[in-house]
Amino acid sequence: MTSIVSIIVFVLGFIVLGVNLKEVQIDESAGYNYANARQSVRRVQTAAPRGCIYDRNGTLLAGNRKSIGIVLSTTPFQKRTWEATQAEIIAAIDRTGKIVGLENPLSDKAVRRHIRQKLSMPLLVWRDIDEKALARFCEHEQELEGFSLAETEERVYPQGRLASHLIGYVGRAEGDLNAGDVKFNFSDREMRGRSGVEHYYDSFLRGVSGEKNLIVDARGFTQSESTIKVARRGLDLTLNLDAKVQRAVEQELKGCIGACVVMDPRNGEVLAFASAPDYDINEFVPILKSELYDSLAGDRRKPLLNRASGGAYAPGSTFKPITALAGLGMGIPAEAELECIGVYEVGTMKLHCARTWGHGIENLKTALRDSCNPYFCNLGMEAGTNAIITAARTMGLGAKTGIDFGVDMAGVVPDDEWKRKQYGQKWYQGDLAQMSIGQSMLLVSPLQMARVAGALGTGYLVTPRIKAGEPVARTKLPFPAKDLAKVREGMELVVSSGSGKAGGEGVGVKVAGKTGTAEVGKGETRRKNTWFIAYAPAENPTVAVAMVVEYGVSGGSTTAPKVGAVLRSIFNG
Amino acid sequence: MVRYFKNFNYLMFASMLALIAIGTVAIWSAGNARSEAVFHGMWKQTLATAMLGLVVYLALSIADYRKILEYGSVAAYGTALVLLVAVLVFGAKIYGGRRWLWFFQPSELSKLCIIMFVANFGRRFREFGFLGFVLTGIAVGVPLLLILAEPDLGTALTLVPAVLIMMFSLRIWRKGLFVILAVIALCGSAVMAAVYEAEKPGVTEERRAAILKWVPLKAHQVKRVKVFLFPEEDILGAGYNLRQAKISIGSGGFSGKGIGKGETNHLKYLPQAISMNDFIFCVYAEETGFIGSLALLALFGMLVVPGAWTAFTSNDERGEALALSVSMLVFAHVYVNIAMSIGLVPITGLPLPFISSGRTFLLTVMAALGMVQSVATHREVGK
Numbered sequence: 044m045t046s047i048v049s050i051i052v053f054v055l056g057f058i059v060l061g062v063n064l065k066e067v068q069i070d071e072s073a074g075y076n077y078a079n080a081r082q083s084v085r086r087v088q089t090a091a092p093r094g095c096i097y098d099r100n101g102t103l104l105a106g107n108r109k110s111i112g113i114v115l116s117t118t119p120f121q122k123r124t125w126e127a128t129q130a131e132i133i134a135a136i137d138r139t140g141k142i143v144g145l146e147n148p149l150s151d152k153a154v155r156r157h158i159r160q161k162l163s164m165p166l167l168v169w170r171d172i173d174e175k176a177l178a179r180f181c182e183h184e185q186e187l188e189g190f191s192l193a194e195t196e197e198r199v200y201p202q203g204r205l206a207s208h209l210i211g212y213v214g215r216a217e218g219d220l221n222a223g224d225v226k227f228n229f230s231d232r233e234m235r236g237r238s239g240v241e242h243y244y245d246s247f248l249r250g251v252s253g254e255k256n257l258i259v260d261a262r263g264f265t266q267s268e269s270t271i272k273v274a275r276r277g278l279d280l281t282l283n284l285d286a287k288v289q290r291a292v293e294q295e296l297k298g299c300i301g302a303c304v305v306m307d308p309r310n311g312e313v314l315a316f317a318s319a320p321d322y323d324i325n326e327f328v329p330i331l332k333s334e335l336y337d338s339l340a341g342d343r344r345k346p347l348l349n350r351a352s353g354g355a356y357a358p359g360s361t362f363k364p365i366t367a368l369a370g371l372g373m374g375i376p377a378e379a380e381l382e383c384i385g386v387y388e389v390g391t392m393k394l395h396c397a398r399t400w401g402h403g404i405e406n407l408k409t410a411l412r413d414s415c416n417p418y419f420c421n422l423g424m425e426a427g428t429n430a431i432i433t434a435a436r437t438m439g440l441g442a443k444t445g446i447d448f449g450v451d452m453a454g455v456v457p458d459d460e461w462k463r464k465q466y467g468q469k470w471y472q473g474d475l476a477q478m479s480i481g482q483s484m485l486l487v488s489p490l491q492m493a494r495v496a497g498a499l500g501t502g503y504l505v506t507p508r509i510k511a512g513e514p515v516a517r518t519k520l521p522f523p524a525k526d527l528a529k530v531r532e533g534m535e536l537v538v539s540s541g542s543g544k545a546g547g548e549g550v551g552v553k554v555a556g557k558t559g560t561a562e563v564g565k566g567e568t569r570r571k572n573t574w575f576i577a578y579a580p581a582e583n584p585t586v587a588v589a590m591v592v593e594y595g596v597s598g599g600s601t602t603a604p605k606v607g608a609v610l611r612s613i614f615n616g
Numbered sequence: 617m618v619r620y621f622k623n624f625n626y627l628m629f630a631s632m633l634a635l636i637a638i639g640t641v642a643i644w645s646a647g648n649a650r651s652e653a654v655f656h657g658m659w660k661q662t663l664a665t666a667m668l669g670l671v672v673y674l675a676l677s678i679a680d681y682r683k684i685l686e687y688g689s690v691a692a693y694g695t696a697l698v699l700l701v702a703v704l705v706f707g708a709k710i711y712g713g714r715r716w717l718w719f720f721q722p723s724e725l726s727k728l729c730i731i732m733f734v735a736n737f738g739r740r741f742r743e744f745g746f747l748g749f750v751l752t753g754i755a756v757g758v759p760l761l762l763i764l765a766e767p768d769l770g771t772a773l774t775l776v777p778a779v780l781i782m783m784f785s786l787r788i789w790r791k792g793l794f795v796i797l798a799v800i801a802l803c804g805s806a807v808m809a810a811v812y813e814a815e816k817p818g819v820t821e822e823r824r825a826a827i828l829k830w831v832p833l834k835a836h837q838v839k840r841v842k843v844f845l846f847p848e849e850d851i852l853g854a855g856y857n858l859r860q861a862k863i864s865i866g867s868g869g870f871s872g873k874g875i876g877k878g879e880t881n882h883l884k885y886l887p888q889a890i891s892m893n894d895f896i897f898c899v900y901a902e903e904t905g906f907i908g909s910l911a912l913l914a915l916f917g918m919l920v921v922p923g924a925w926t927a928f929t930s931n932d933e934r935g936e937a938l939a940l941s942v943s944m945l946v947f948a949h950v951y952v953n954i955a956m957s958i959g960l961v962p963i964t965g966l967p968l969p970f971i972s973s974g975r976t977f978l979l980t981v982m983a984a985l986g987m988v989q990s991v992a993t994h995r996e997v998g999k
Contacts, residue, residue, distance in 0.1 A: 045781065045784045045785040045927075045936075045940060046785075046924045046925070046927040046928035046936065046940060047924075047928065049781060049924040049927070049940055049943065049944060050921050050924045050925065050928075052947075053917065053920050053921055053924065053943070053947050054917065054921065056947060056951050057913045057914075057916065057917050057951075059960075060913055060951065060954050060955060060960075061909075061910060061913055063955075063958055063960055064865070064901070064906060064909045064910075064913075064954070064958065065906060067862060067865050067866045067958050068865060068866060068868055068869060068870065068901065068905060068906040068909060069869070069870060069906055071866050072866050072867065072868075072869040072870070074866065075862060075863045075865075075866025075867045076866070076867045076869070078863050078866075078867075079863050079867040079879060079880060079885075082863075082885060083879060083880075083883050083885065258879075258883065259883070260883040260884045260885070261883060261884040261885045262884070266882075266883060
C-alpha cells in the first residue's frame with residue numbers, strides 16, 4: 044500500500060517538475076535569453092575612417108595617418124580582487140615597457156578608471172609608437188601575452204598651416220552612445236568635425252560607424268567578440284580651393300593681421316580663403332590640448348578668429364563704388380563735378396579728405412581714382428539714405444552670403460530703425476555722409492567684399508561655394524549696364540593711375556580695383572584697417588579679390604601691393 | 617545464482633548507469649568553466665568514484681541485505697554518530713559550515729546508516745506503539761541534530777521523508793504519523809507566512825525584527841525564503857543565485873545550447889561555487905534544454921519507481937522499508953534540487969544524485985541502491 048502511494052507521489056512529483064520546467068524552458072525562454080544577452084553582451088560602436096579633403100587640383104589637404112598603438116586586453120590579467128587585477132596590469136605594462144623601450148604613460152588612476160568603467164574594452168597603453176618600438180614589439184610578441192598592436196587613424200593635414208581656418212579641425216566624439224534606437228555600451232569615439240569644412244561637411248566626411256559585440260563574463264572581462272556591422276568609410280571631399288593661390292595669399296598675409304578671399308566671380312568658387320594670424324591644425328591632433336587652446340584663445344591677435352568670413356570691418360573707401368551706383372541710379376550724372384577743398388561739412392561735422400589740401404575739381408571717375416571723400420559725401424547726400432542702403436543690400440551686404448561654411452557673418456548696413464534700436468538715436472545727415480564713404484557703422488566681411496568686387500566686374504552677384512561641383516547660384520544686378528560701365532572705368536583708373544597702382548603692377552592682365560582705409564578705434568587703439576578689392580581681367584573677370592590688413596598705413600600702400608602679388612601668382616604663372 | 621539474474625532489476629541498473637554518464641558530462645562541463653584548474657579534471661575523479669561505487673553496488677546486490685542489516689546496522693549507526701561528532705570537532709570549515717572530514721562528508725554517509733538502523737529495528741519499535749514512535753524519533757533525532765549543527769539543513773530535510781515513509785511502511789504509530797505530517801505542513805506554512813509578513817515591502821525595521829525573532833531560522837535561511845517569496849527583488853544580491861539559475865535553465869530553451877556550450881556557466885554568471893554541486897542541474901538544463909530535462913526526469917523515474925516496485929514485491933518488511941526509504945531519499949533529493957533551481961521551493965544546499973560532483977554522496981547513493989537491488993534479488997518468489 045505504502046509502495047503504491049509512493050509510486051504515485053514519485054510520478055506526480057516528476058510531472059509537477061516537468062510542467063514547471065516547460066514553463067521556464069519553453070514559455071519564458073525568450074525572456075531568459077534576453078536577460079542572458081543583456082548581461083553578457085556589450086555593444087561597441089566602431090569608428091569609420093574619415094573621408095579626405097582635396098583642393099581643386101587634387102592636392103591632399105586633410106587625410107588620415109595610420110597610427111600604431113599597443114593595447115592591453117584586461118582578460119589575461121584578472122585576479123580575485125580588483126586591486127590585485129590593477130596591480131597585475133600595471134606590472135604587465137611596466138614589464139612590456141621595458142621590453143619595448145617605452146615608459147609607462149598611464150597613471151595608476153587611469154588604469155583604475157579603465158578597470159572600473161571600460162573593463163571589457165582594450166586599454167590603449169602606448170599610442171602612436173615609433174618604428175623602433177614596433178620592431179621590438181614584433182620581435183618579442185610571444186612573450187607579451189595580453190598585449191597586441193592596434194591600428195587607428197589619426198587626422199593629418201599634410202599642408203600644415205595652409206587654409207587652417209577654412210579646413211577647421213576635428214575632435215573625438217563625446218560619449219553619446221545613443222545612435223537611433225541602438226544603445227551602445229562603448230564607443231571608439233570617432234573623429235567629429237569641430238570647425239571649418241571638417242565641421243560643415245562632417246556628415247559627408249565621417250562615414251557610417253560599425254558595430255561590434257563583446258561577450259563578457261560575470262565580472263565584465265571580454266571572452267570573445269564578433270563584428271555585427273563593418274564601419275563604412277566616409278566620402279572624400281573636393282574643394283574649389285586652389286592650394287597654389289592659397290599659398291600665395293598666405294605668403295602675403297604672413298606677419299599681418301588680416302584676411303583675404305579670392306573667388307571666381309562667374310560661379311562663386313572660392314579659390315583662396317585666408318585669415319591671419321593662423322595656426323597649425325596638426326597640433327590639434329589627436330586632441331586639442333588645453334594649454335595650446337588657452338594660448339591661442341588668449342592671444343591678443345586672436346588667431347582663432349576666422350577673419351575671412353567672420354571678421355567685421357568698416358569697408359572704408361571700397362564702399363565708394365556702391366555709393367557711385369546709388370548716385371547714378373538716382374539720375375546724378377557721372378559728369379557732375381565737385382571741387383574738393385580737402386574737407387566736407389555736414390552741419391557741424393567736418394569730414395576730411397585723404398589729401399589735406401583737396402583734389403580740386405573732381406567727377407565720378409576721377410573721384411574713384413583719387414578716392415575723394417568730399418565728392419562721395421556729396422554724392423551720397425544727393426542720392427539719399429534709401430538709395431545708398433538699397434544699393435548696399437543689393438550688393439549682398441548686411442546679409443549672409445549663403446556660403447557652404449559655418450562662419451558667414453551678415454555684417455551691418457545701418458538705417459534709421461537699426462540705429463534707434465542700437466543706440467537710441469535717430470539717423471542724421473552726418474550718418475549718411477559717413478556711410479557714403481564706407482564708415483558710420485557699416486560692417487562687412489572680406490568674403491562679402493570679394494563678392495562685391497566680383498559683382499562689380501561681372502554684373503552678377505554669386506553665392507560663394509567652398510565645395511566643388513555645387514550648383515552655381517547668381518543673381519543679375521539691377522543696375523543699368525552703362526552705370527556699371529562708368530564705375531568699372533573708375534575702378535580701372537584706380538589701378539592704372541590712381542590710389543591702387545600697386546594692385547596691378549606687373550600683372551599680365553588688366554586689373555580693376557578700389558583701395559580703402561578705414562580708421563577705427565579711439566585713442567590708443569586707433570588704427571587703420573586697409574583694404575583692397577579687385578577683379579581681373581578687367582574686361583572679362585575670372586578672379587575677384589578682397590583683402591584687409593589691420594594696422595596698415597593705407598589701402599594703396601599696404602594692401603594693394605599684396606593683392607598685386609597674389610594676382611601675379613595667378614595670371615603670370 | 618539463477619534467481620539473482622532473474623530477479624535483478626535491470627531497468628533500475630541501466631538508468632543508474634545512464635545517470636552516471638550524464639553526471640560525468642555535466643561535471644566535465646561545469647568544471648571546465650571554472651578558473652581553477654583543479655576542477656577541470658574533476659569528472660575523472662567522479663567517474664573513478666562511480667566505478668568504485670559500481671563494485672560496492674554489485675557486491676551489496678549479491679549479498680543478502682537481511683544479514684547486512686542484522687549484523688551491520690548497529691555498527692553503521694554507531695560509526696555514523698562517531699563521524700558526525702568528529703566532523704563537528706575536527707571538520708574543516710568551508711562556506712560557513714563544518715561538513716568535511718578529511719576527504720568525505722559524514723552527513724551524506726550517515727543517511728544510509730540511519731535508514732539501515734530504522735529499517736532493521738523498526739519492527740521492534742512498532743511493538744511499543746507510541747513509545748516505539750518516540751524511540752524511532754530519538755534514534756533519528758540524535759544524528760539529525762548533529763547534522764543540523766554542521767549545519768546541513770538540506771540533508772536533514774531529505775532524511776525526514778525517507779524516515780517517515782519507513783515509519784508508514786512499518787506501521788510505527790501510524791495514526792500519529794498523520795498528525796506529524798500535518799504539524800510539519802503547518803509549521804512550514806507558518807514560517808513562510810511569518811517571513812512574508814516580515815519581508816514584504818513597506819514593513820518597518822522594528823516590526824521586521826520583532827517578527828523574525830519568533831522564526832526559528834538563521835539569517836541566511838530567512839534570506840533564502842525571502843528570495844523564494846520575492847524572486848524579482850534584489851536580483852544582484854540575495855536573489856542573484858536564483859535569478860542566474862533561472863536564466864541558465866530558461867535560456868536553454870527547447871533543445872539546449874549543446875554539450876559544453878552553456879554560456880551562463882562558461883561566462884561564470886552561474887555562481888561558480890555551487891555550479892558543480894547544488895546548481896549542476898542549471899548547467900545540464902542550459903546545454904540540453906527541455907528535452908534533456910525531460911530525459912533526466914524520466915531516468916530518475918526509472919530509478920525510483922522500480923525502487924518502490926521492489927518494495928511492493930518484497931515479502932520482507934525490512935526489505936520493503938529499506939527499498940521505499942532509499943527511493944524516497946533519492947526522489948526527495950531530485951525533487952528539491954530541481955525545484956529550488958527554478959524557484960519552486962526555497963534554495964537549500966542539496967546535491968542532485970549522480971549529477972552533482974559530491975563523491976561521498978555518490979558512493980552513499982550507489983551503496984543504498986545496491987541494497988535495494990539486493991532486496992529485489994533476494995525476494996522469495998511464489999511464497
